[in-house]
Amino acid sequence: MKTKQLFASLLLMAYGLGTAQADYTLNLMEGVTSISKDVYGLHMLVLWVCVFIGIVVFGAMFYSIYFHRKSRGYQASNFHESTKVEILWTIIPTVILILLAIPATKVMLEMDDVQDSEMTIKVTGWQWKWEYEYLDSGIRFFSSLDEASNKARQLNSGIDPRTVPNYLLNVDKPLVVPINTKIRFLFTAADVIHSWWVPDLGWKKDTIPGFINEAWTSVEKAGTYRGQCTELCGKDHGFMPIVVIAMEKADYAAWVAEQKSAAVEAASAAEKDWTQEDLIAQGEKVYANNCASCHMADGAGIAGTFPAVSNSPVVLGDMNAQVELMLNGKGMMPAFGQMLDPVDFAAVATFIRNGLGNAVGDSIQPAAIKSLQAAIPEVVYDDDDE
Amino acid sequence: MSAVTAEHEHDEHHDHGPEKGLLRWIITTNHKDIGTLYLLFALAMFFVGGAMALVIRAELFEPGMQFVSPQFFNSMTTMHALVMVFGAVMPAFVGFANWQIPLMIGAPDMALPRMNNMSFWMLVGGILLLASTLFMEGGAPASGWTLYPPLVLQTGAALPFAIFAVHMLGISSIMGAINIIATIFNMRAPKMTLMKMPLFVWTWLITAFLLIAIMPVFAGAVTMLLTDRFFDTSFFNAAGGGDPVLYQHIFWFFGHPEVYVMILPTFGVASTIIPVFARKPLFGYSSMVYATAAIAFLSFIVWAHHMFTVGMPIAGELYFMYATMLIAIPTGVKIFNWTATMWQGSMTFETPMLFSIAFVVLFTLGGFTGLMMALAPVDFQYHDTYFIVAHFHYTLVPASIFILMAGGYFWLPKWTGNMYDEKLAKFHFWLSAISVNILFFPQHFLGLAGMPRRIPDYAVQFADWNMVSSIGAFIFGFSQLLFLYIVIKTIKGGTGEKVSDEVWEDAHKHGLEWTLPSPVPYHTFATPPEKIPTEHF
Numbered sequence: 070m071k072t073k074q075l076f077a078s079l080l081l082m083a084y085g086l087g088t089a090q091a092d093y094t095l096n097l098m099e100g101v102t103s104i105s106k107d108v109y110g111l112h113m114l115v116l117w118v119c120v121f122i123g124i125v126v127f128g129a130m131f132y133s134i135y136f137h138r139k140s141r142g143y144q145a146s147n148f149h150e151s152t153k154v155e156i157l158w159t160i161i162p163t164v165i166l167i168l169l170a171i172p173a174t175k176v177m178l179e180m181d182d183v184q185d186s187e188m189t190i191k192v193t194g195w196q197w198k199w200e201y202e203y204l205d206s207g208i209r210f211f212s213s214l215d216e217a218s219n220k221a222r223q224l225n226s227g228i229d230p231r232t233v234p235n236y237l238l239n240v241d242k243p244l245v246v247p248i249n250t251k252i253r254f255l256f257t258a259a260d261v262i263h264s265w266w267v268p269d270l271g272w273k274k275d276t277i278p279g280f281i282n283e284a285w286t287s288v289e290k291a292g293t294y295r296g297q298c299t300e301l302c303g304k305d306h307g308f309m310p311i312v313v314i315a316m317e318k319a320d321y322a323a324w325v326a327e328q329k330s331a332a333v334e335a336a337s338a339a340e341k342d343w344t345q346e347d348l349i350a351q352g353e354k355v356y357a358n359n360c361a362s363c364h365m366a367d368g369a370g371i372a373g374t375f376p377a378v379s380n381s382p383v384v385l386g387d388m389n390a391q392v393e394l395m396l397n398g399k400g401m402m403p404a405f406g407q408m409l410d411p412v413d414f415a416a417v418a419t420f421i422r423n424g425l426g427n428a429v430g431d432s433i434q435p436a437a438i439k440s441l442q443a444a445i446p447e448v449v450y451d452d453d454d455e
Numbered sequence: 456m457s458a459v460t461a462e463h464e465h466d467e468h469h470d471h472g473p474e475k476g477l478l479r480w481i482i483t484t485n486h487k488d489i490g491t492l493y494l495l496f497a498l499a500m501f502f503v504g505g506a507m508a509l510v511i512r513a514e515l516f517e518p519g520m521q522f523v524s525p526q527f528f529n530s531m532t533t534m535h536a537l538v539m540v541f542g543a544v545m546p547a548f549v550g551f552a553n554w555q556i557p558l559m560i561g562a563p564d565m566a567l568p569r570m571n572n573m574s575f576w577m578l579v580g581g582i583l584l585l586a587s588t589l590f591m592e593g594g595a596p597a598s599g600w601t602l603y604p605p606l607v608l609q610t611g612a613a614l615p616f617a618i619f620a621v622h623m624l625g626i627s628s629i630m631g632a633i634n635i636i637a638t639i640f641n642m643r644a645p646k647m648t649l650m651k652m653p654l655f656v657w658t659w660l661i662t663a664f665l666l667i668a669i670m671p672v673f674a675g676a677v678t679m680l681l682t683d684r685f686f687d688t689s690f691f692n693a694a695g696g697g698d699p700v701l702y703q704h705i706f707w708f709f710g711h712p713e714v715y716v717m718i719l720p721t722f723g724v725a726s727t728i729i730p731v732f733a734r735k736p737l738f739g740y741s742s743m744v745y746a747t748a749a750i751a752f753l754s755f756i757v758w759a760h761h762m763f764t765v766g767m768p769i770a771g772e773l774y775f776m777y778a779t780m781l782i783a784i785p786t787g788v789k790i791f792n793w794t795a796t797m798w799q800g801s802m803t804f805e806t807p808m809l810f811s812i813a814f815v816v817l818f819t820l821g822g823f824t825g826l827m828m829a830l831a832p833v834d835f836q837y838h839d840t841y842f843i844v845a846h847f848h849y850t851l852v853p854a855s856i857f858i859l860m861a862g863g864y865f866w867l868p869k870w871t872g873n874m875y876d877e878k879l880a881k882f883h884f885w886l887s888a889i890s891v892n893i894l895f896f897p898q899h900f901l902g903l904a905g906m907p908r909r910i911p912d913y914a915v916q917f918a919d920w921n922m923v924s925s926i927g928a929f930i931f932g933f934s935q936l937l938f939l940y941i942v943i944k945t946i947k948g949g950t951g952e953k954v955s956d957e958v959w960e961d962a963h964k965h966g967l968e969w970t971l972p973s974p975v976p977y978h979t980f981a982t983p984p985e986k987i988p989t990e991h992f
Contacts, residue, residue: 095900097836112833119823127816130794134812138802139734145801149736158791159784166780169830172775176673176832222520222912230518231915237518238914258764261606262699264764264839268905272835275765277700278605279693282766291849299839299907300600303606304526373592373611374526401609 105271186253194263267296267397352420484568492552500542529597536600560643579624658723733800810861821849842902872974873949893927
């Protein structure tokens with residue numbers, strides 16, 4: 070089968086890759102913002118400058134290789150110095166560099182100018198998902214790899230990635246933004262350094278724990294734009310994509326209203342009493358999305374790196390200690406207190422005590438989690454980066 | 456200098472050959488033996504690091520995870536880089552330095568022969584320690600060779616061992632560098648003034664100063680990681696008042712000159728080989744020396760171009776962009792000089808020349824992409840994608856590695872007295888030159904199209920070029936077994952034809968080493984040579 074694919078791919082190359090994958094590209098994409106178009110223009114400019122220099126230098130070299138060879142009886146000259154020529158080929162590149170530096174400086178200054186932005190979104194990198202917080206409307210959610218990709222990307226999953234739509238470039242909950250709006254992004258991270266990159270926006274920015282970075286965009290065209298984390302952040306670095314949906318302003322307003330009413334609903338779900346069965350059923354899904362990448366789907370963990378959940382003394386012991394650990398994290402274990410809502414938190418806490426080979430028998434209610442979460446102090450960052 | 460000379464004249468009376476058996480290699484203080492040890496060790500590590508690269512390319516052959524876990528994949532990218540940089544390329548050039556610097560400057564040996572032995576065995580110890588982390592609980596370091604915190608602090612039991620390995624490699628490099636500087640400053644033949652030294656000697660002199668300047672910086676950075684992890688310091692921990700970006704500044708203050716440590720000796724070997732086969736003196740000898748020094752100086756003031764996206768103030772971004780662009784000028788001078796050296800020569804194309812020409816062409820391609828990514832706003836797109844991977848592999852594989860091959864073919868007949876199989880060597884060249892482009896050129900496309908680096912699996916639109924790249928990788932990798940075969944065959948007697956003293960036509964005009972008998976005797980230049988060749992400048 071592999072040889073067949075290999076053969077097919079060689080054929081495709083022969084006919085040009087453009088026809089094989091409609092969204093394939095050999096070059097940088099032009100993108101959908103004024104900045105991304107400027108960056109693309111700069112890229113093409115420097116590319117053509119390089120091509121031109123290459124033609125001159127390689128042209129001279131290959132002329133010489135072809136004509137100035139011993140087998141053609143060519144007699145070697147003996148020149149080995151010329152101050153004039155040396156000065157010339159120092160000055161010409163200097164001039165070219167200055168001509169490149171001028172437009173590059175312009176674009177750089179434009180990129181740096183976050184003034185007059187109309188809304189702000191805070192992006193937090195986590196191992197291995199993104200947290201988006203709309204500082205103006207209070208909307209806040211996590212965005213991680215979609216389920217279909219996540220299943221297919223497991224070692225020897227048996228699922229052909231080609232059958233998964235937008236394999237590794239799809240998320241459960243995309244970032245939604247309005248078009249033609251100057252949006253300021255603030256970047257930080259909860260654990261290690263990540264980097265937030267959507268090629269169509271024209272830039273990437275590192276998210277660094279304890280520090281805030283800034284960037285801005287204004288999307289000109291409605292559509293779905295995909296990207297990935299670009300700073301090595303641990304084992305699942307390749308599996309934390311970014312999806313941005315840019316909407317007309319009216320659609321965006323409707324989306325915001327929808328999110329707000331969903332938040333109210335979630336809050337009331339946290340108040341009601343849940344049966345243990347419902348909690349376990351919900352917890353199983355939460356475990357698959359949030360815990361399985363380290364503690365493994367069967368709870369066995371990875372010896373030496375990630376402790377097992379099955380038959381773990383922490384899980385089999387006092388529930389308060391287990392909840393404490395999940396809320397605040399420890400070492401590589403992230404603090405899920407800020408990441409999961411009370412229902413999901415209570416559900417997964419209950420699930421791991423009663424599933425994955427454990428059978429403690431007790432459960433905890435979302436309401437109890439909610440009061441514990443309320444006690445967690447809000448993280449305040451110093452905006453001393455400017 | 457006269458005192459040194461007199462002493463060596465005296466030594467001549469009890470000249471003896473090498474120890475018998477294995478002990479010769481363990482206790483040797485002879486620069487040629489130590490050079491051989493360095494080169495063989497580097498060759499072995501080239502295959503180890505290469506095998507790791509093939510694990511990476513096998514996993515990336517197709518989308519989906521087929522062979523290894525993501526964690527092990529990250530260990531492979533990390534270890535591949537560390538082994539290739541510290542185990543293969545750097546030691547190989549030290550091997551050349553050991554063999555060639557005394558022969559080129561007319562010295563009987565390195566200035567500090569016992570330290571020479573020690574620096575080699577420290578290197579072996581350091582690399583073995585590093586390799587042992589592969590078998591530790593939690594696996595080998597998997598945070599990339601840059602070892603960025605906070606991620607690197609999540610390494611399992613391997614972390615202190617990897618850090619100690621870096622310390623050992625650093626000490627080994629510093630000792631090697633001290634030895635080279637001491638040799639060049641004190642042991643040149645009387646007429647060998649600084650501006651008459653072969654360019655290989657010049658580039659190594661400058662490289663040695665770079666090494667002494669940067670290795671302690673790297674050692675300091677990893678020691679801070681050690682104390683952050685084990686002694687509760689917070690150098691790089693924001694929660695304790697530290698700064699993770701500080702590590703990146705320190706690392707790249709080491710890391711950028713480090714890449715020149717791998718490329719400057721490359722320039723030196725190319726400048727040695729091209730004039731011999733063009734049958735012309737090197738064009739612009741003094742401008743080559745000044746350009747090398749200029750590149751070395753610039754290498755210390757451009758480090759943050761590796762970190763344009765960390766969120767530096769605009770003034771920092773612009774400064775590092777301008778400073779980085781400046782590197783194009785001295786590098787351009789070098790490429791123009793090599794072209795001018797070939798111009799109106801009477802060229803022949805033996806394997807060393809073929810590899811050297813391929814180096815000039817393909818290194819220039821790597822230089823072009825380097826200029827592209829010097830532009831900070833465009834680097835916001837290129838950064839940490841396969842475009843970068845393509846760039847630095849072009850400046851390392853068809854540059855440093857090709858020149859190591861060129862140097863091997865160039866000097867092996869001199870060292871062994873046997874000629875290598877030219878036909879087979881040319882076949883090795885063409886296989887390597889073609890496959891290296893199949894391997895790395897498509898990675899430009901992948902990076903521009905949006906594929907990040909250091910990922911074990913990718914979206915399906917990247918599938919075709921990844922497959923092409925992997926095919927190139929396997930052809931390139933297995934082609935190198937041919938090099939191993941040719942080297943062994945040459946050492947064992949080669950084609951049977953004994954080479955002349957100058958090996959290459961009129962080579963004696965270009966370097967002192969070609970005035971010696973072939974194979975080179977165990978002890979050479981017990982008395983410094985009276986005359987020195989003048990053709991290379």
